Amino acid sequence: KQEVTQIPAALSVPEGENLVxxxxxxxxxxxxxxxxxxxxxxxxxxxxxxxxxxxEQTSGRLNASLDKSSGRSTLYIAASQPGDSATYLCAxxxxxxxxxxxxxxxxxxxxxx
Amino acid sequence: xxxxxxxxxxxxxxxxxxxxxxCRSLDFQATTMFWYRQxxxxxLMLMATSNEGSKATYEQGVEKDKFLINHASLTLSxxxxxxxxxxxxxxxxxxxxxxxTGLETQYFGPGTRLLVL
Numbered sequence: 001k002q003e004v005t006q007i008p009a010a011l012s013v014p015e016g017e018n019l020v021x022x023x024x025x026x027x028x029x030x031x032x033x034x035x036x037x038x039x040x041x042x043x044x045x046x047x048x049x050x051x052x053x054x055x056e057q058t059s060g061r062l063n064a065s066l067d068k069s070s071g072r073s074t075l076y077i078a079a080s081q082p083g084d085s086a087t088y089l090c091a092x093x094x095x096x097x098x099x100x101x102x103x104x105x106x107x108x109x110x111x112x113x
Numbered sequence: 114x115x116x117x118x119x120x121x122x123x124x125x126x127x128x129x130x131x132x133x134x135x136c137r138s139l140d141f142q143a144t145t146m147f148w149y150r151q152x153x154x155x156x157l158m159l160m161a162t163s164n165e166g167s168k169a170t171y172e173q174g175v176e177k178d179k180f181l182i183n184h185a186s187l188t189l190s191x192x193x194x195x196x197x198x199x200x201x202x203x204x205x206x207x208x209x210x211x212x213x214t215g216l217e218t219q220y221f222g223p224g225t226r227l228l229v230l
Contacts, residue, residue, distance in 0.1 A: 100159065101157075
């Protein structure tokens with residue numbers, strides 16, 4: 001059974017800092033890995049999707065890397081802003097079905113002005 | 114593009130009543146939709162996969178008679194929580210996969226918060 005772990009569970013940083021969120025998964029037979037953002041009481045916004053054959057994806061100040069063999073992914077946020085405050089979730093899908101997502105418990109990020 | 118809506122966004126009901134939650138893909142067709150549940154401070158747990166025109170596939174531990182799923186069209190799936198009890202209080206989120214792209218990307222709805230008194 002796939003298990004996804006995110007570290008840290010919570011993170012508080014001053015505005016402008018660069019930061020790294022970590023995600024690990026136990027079964028390396030994945031189809032893809034996604035990073036999502038969730039604001040309090042809201043649904044999910046997809047940030048980045050990395051196919052299993054890819055090593056990283058970038059979107060603006062966000063960069064996600066994937067090391068499939070070691071079961072790890074990182075989300076790098078550059079020059080953090082208060083608007084980045086949210087819970088960040090990573091999710092993986094198995095090779096057998098690209099849609100069946102297993103989520104981590106998230107990292108709650110607070111960026112202080 | 115790729116917008117998924119849910120209705121209602123909030124619902125409060127008495128114990129024993131049934132509650133229906135709708136999930137719609139607004140600008141694309143979705144042959145497959147997914148229903149998740151999220152308890153406070155916890156992550157999303159997949160409840161079931163809803164396929165248009167066929168029976169839903171439920172995850173282990175999810176009672177299919179309690180959580181009725183209907184996917185009657187390519188843009189609408191409904192989740193009915195039957196005889197709801199306080200322990201069913203949770204945040205329910207649906208997602209949909211765009212049938213036209215052939216990609217595995219899921220688009221998520223804004224969620225429905227259910228409180229059972």
